[in-house]
Amino acid sequence: MGFMSIVQQIIGGFGTTVFIFFFTLLFSMPLGILFALARMSRFKPLNLLMQVCISILRGTPLMLQLIVVFFMPYYVFGIKLTTSWRVYAALIGFSVNYAAYFGEIFRAGIQAVPVGQHEAAEVLGFTKAQTFWKIVFPQMVKRVVPPVTNEVITLVKDTSMAFAIAYAEMFTMAKQVAAAQSNIMPLFVAGVFYYVFNIVVAWIMGKVEKSLDYFQ
Amino acid sequence: MKKMIAMLLTGMLCAGLLAGCGSSSSAPAAGAAADQKEETTEAVEETTEAAGDAVEAAAQAATGEAAEAAAPAATGEQAAAAPAEGAAGQTFTVGFDAEYPPYGYLDEATGDYTGFDLELAQEVCNRRGWILVKQPIDWNTKDMEINSGAVDCLWNGMTYTGREEEYTWSDPYVSNSIVVAVMADSDIQTKADLAGKNVVAQSGSSALTALQNDPGDGSNDENLALAATFNSLEEIADYNSAFMNMSAGIYHAIAVDIGVARHQLSTNEGKYRILDEEISKEEYAIAFKLGNTELRDQVQETLNEMAADGTVNAIAEKYAEDQLPEMLIIGK
Numbered sequence: 348m349g350f351m352s353i354v355q356q357i358i359g360g361f362g363t364t365v366f367i368f369f370f371t372l373l374f375s376m377p378l379g380i381l382f383a384l385a386r387m388s389r390f391k392p393l394n395l396l397m398q399v400c401i402s403i404l405r406g407t408p409l410m411l412q413l414i415v416v417f418f419m420p421y422y423v424f425g426i427k428l429t430t431s432w433r434v435y436a437a438l439i440g441f442s443v444n445y446a447a448y449f450g451e452i453f454r455a456g457i458q459a460v461p462v463g464q465h466e467a468a469e470v471l472g473f474t475k476a477q478t479f480w481k482i483v484f485p486q487m488v489k490r491v492v493p494p495v496t497n498e499v500i501t502l503v504k505d506t507s508m509a510f511a512i513a514y515a516e517m518f519t520m521a522k523q524v525a526a527a528q529s530n531i532m533p534l535f536v537a538g539v540f541y542y543v544f545n546i547v548v549a550w551i552m553g554k555v556e557k558s559l560d561y562f563q
Numbered sequence: 564m565k566k567m568i569a570m571l572l573t574g575m576l577c578a579g580l581l582a583g584c585g586s587s588s589s590a591p592a593a594g595a596a597a598d599q600k601e602e603t604t605e606a607v608e609e610t611t612e613a614a615g616d617a618v619e620a621a622a623q624a625a626t627g628e629a630a631e632a633a634a635p636a637a638t639g640e641q642a643a644a645a646p647a648e649g650a651a652g653q654t655f656t657v658g659f660d661a662e663y664p665p666y667g668y669l670d671e672a673t674g675d676y677t678g679f680d681l682e683l684a685q686e687v688c689n690r691r692g693w694i695l696v697k698q699p700i701d702w703n704t705k706d707m708e709i710n711s712g713a714v715d716c717l718w719n720g721m722t723y724t725g726r727e728e729e730y731t732w733s734d735p736y737v738s739n740s741i742v743v744a745v746m747a748d749s750d751i752q753t754k755a756d757l758a759g760k761n762v763v764a765q766s767g768s769s770a771l772t773a774l775q776n777d778p779g780d781g782s783n784d785e786n787l788a789l790a791a792t793f794n795s796l797e798e799i800a801d802y803n804s805a806f807m808n809m810s811a812g813i814y815h816a817i818a819v820d821i822g823v824a825r826h827q828l829s830t831n832e833g834k835y836r837i838l839d840e841e842i843s844k845e846e847y848a849i850a851f852k853l854g855n856t857e858l859r860d861q862v863q864e865t866l867n868e869m870a871a872d873g874t875v876n877a878i879a880e881k882y883a884e885d886q887l888p889e890m891l892i893i894g895k
Binding site: 356417420427430515522 | 696699
């Protein structure tokens with residue numbers, strides 16, 4: 348069993364990992380903004396509901412959330428599950444969970460914008476929406492890049508939890524190769540893949556941070 | 564106006580909470596809800612639509628990607644199975660633990676899942692014109708997988724003995740023993756030597772059941788008494804980790820199905836040893852969802868044909884290294 352074929356097997360699983368990673372980011376970021384706005388809403392019921400949601404999403408294991416999303420259609424509604432539902436369930440589970448974390452990070456970013464700017468915008472005749480999108484949002488983005496990078500890197504590694512609902516990603520493939528060969532090597536190869544992927548992510552986020560650093 | 568938006572957001576959130584439940588039904592529901600409101604509807608509809616589109620696109624990408632990824636070196640079956648689902652030819656989804664050689668594992672040469680049980684399943688599907696979907700699952704969630712219909716059967720060295728009432732079973736086809744594997748140079752020679760040692764078994768496995776299960780009628784007292792002499796009986800996610808742990812000195816012995824133990828012995832020559840004394844004897848069968856006798860009967864019929872014309876034996880011969888031919892009980 349050559350080293351190359353180990354790498355080859357793991358590259359196959361790497362595609363799945365990147366797929367979960369990419370679509371989770373795509374869905375959870377906008378959802379996170381929605382969560383943050385709902386969390387800061389002055390409309391009490393929405394605010395409270397969001398607080399409860401975030402508390403549950405952060406307070407229970409992601410693995411459990413994935414299992415709940417995947418099996419709920421059957422156990423609650425009696426819908427027979429199909430294999431393709433695994434992908435949706437994984438994406439829903441990951442996106443909603445990460446949206447909760449992103450939501451709180453975005454909230455911190457939004458609230459860090461001084462009240463004076465809201466007042467100035469009002470004086471200048473900006474509407475609430477204009478104030479948010481033209482003044483608050485850009486500053487929020489600048490501020491949240493470092494904590495968002497943290498979450499993004501965590502997400503790369505968290506993708507390995509998708510196997511809780513039998514969605515085989517890179518780490519699962521590595522474990523399967525390891526079992527087939529009775530060898531520990533594939534796990535380290537997978538580790539190298541994660542590390543390299545995260546270096547790339549950190550580098551890209553560093554670039555983003557720098558490009559947003561337009562006042563210094 | 565602001566209140567309206569807030570209320571709408573609350574509604575969407577609730578819908579979003581439910582969206583986790585119903586796969587496709589929730590999207591039109593959210594859309595319908597939006598229809599009733601006026602002013603802000605357009606925006607909402609747009610978002611729902613956009614979300615729907617995105618998910619659809621994701622799904623399409625996923626089927627392609629998943630087929631590619633789950634089966635690296637172009638797994639014919641899986642790649643073909645994904646799009647063909649629901650089209651002509653019924654799919655037959657086998658749930659298995661891909662870390663359970665020789666019954667189900669990843670073949671490094673082809674990148675496809677293979678193993679004695681999966682080859683049997685493939686042959687059954689070939690004969691019945693079904694499309695085989697090999698679905699590696701987390702063995703701990705096997706009951707949820709089969710009850711929810713996510714997999715059609717569990718076919719992976721699945722122990723029949725002691726679980727008769729929990730599933731609808733095929734006839735037993737392999738006779739298995741639970742044995743004790745130790746390091747080749749270990750001083751453990753008999754079961755009595757296990758006293759005070761650290762023993763491990765896979766969680767959810769029949770080996771663990773054999774050492775822990777108390778049916779209450781005294782039938783398993785001997786094994787329970789044996790387990791009581793251990794220093795510890797631990798659970799581990801998969802047997803490959805168990806063997807790695809034992810090599811590292813963490814465990815002294817592993818309670819394991821004989822086929823799996825022999826596979827470890829044959830891939831690591833001279834490293835491990837199996838004790839002559841067995842813990843228990845049991846039989847493997849294919850598990851279907853309780854009450855699903857229709858599918859069971861179809862599979863059983865084809866399996867019997869395969870046993871009669873020697874195909875089962877021929878497949879077992881490929882795993883002669885793991886002594887599978889001697890363990891067969893179907894057609895004998």
